[in-house]
Amino acid sequence: MLQVEQLKKSFDGFQAISDANLLVPKGEVVAVIGPNGAGKSTLFNLITGHLQADSGHIRFQGKEITSMAPYKICHRGMARSFQLINIFSSLTVFENVQASVIAKHRLDQNFFRPAKKLFIEETLEILDSFELFDFKDRSCSALSYGDQKVLEIAIALGSKPELLLLDEPTAGMSSEETRRIVNLIKHLSREKGLTILLTEHDMELVFDVAQKIMVLHQGKTIAQGLPQDIRNDKSVQNAYLGETG
């Protein structure tokens, strides 16, 4: 579904991504891991078009998307959540998800559908499946941090993506909130068949949910494969030992 090949990106001469390679097969959960500053967020920003690559290729569903505008990539079926929560806090929970549903239909140019009714039903369906229905009329700022994160994923799902990118989805969460996100990722993957690419520092979570893992170290892909192979990979162990001591 997604292929990244020999991707490079530098900031003022600093090579943040020097040789990133990634394969995300359809229907799988793939995790990108790596020590702090390895380039995980930069890689995500390149994939979603929020940053322009210096060289290399990104292909999504067989088509080249390297350096394409984010809204065009989104229209092709990719959605993301950010490390920092990215919602309209002055709007209600319902309005936030509805805005994303409406944006999707606008892009599809489905102007002649019975718009309002359809959007309401679709929005309520999403809220229900994310256990946010009871909060639909609340202002987003009144939600707990965990609920805001779930809402952010619900907003991303409003555009009906084929591929969902989650950048550190459990950062700053309690263990109970983390469990909820883990269950949500498993549900979206197993029941909805969604392809998911995530970055995470919580290794327990990564090895629990990911079918494949890619390891980024100093901007370079040093390993990619099944969790058990990554666990036993000497270069991966060295990269992490190098960071911790």
Ligand SMILES: Nc1ncnc2c1ncn2[C@@H]1O[C@H](COP(=O)(O)OP(=O)(O)OP(=O)(O)O)[C@@H](O)[C@H]1O
């Ligand atoms: N806009 C930018 N300008 C200059 N340097 C940047 C910029 N964005 C990222 N970097 C640098 O690129 C490197 C990779 O950063 P990035 O945030 O992608 O790493 P990360 O793996 O996501 O880190 P973390 O796990 O701490 O979130 C870092 O050294 C960072 O300081």
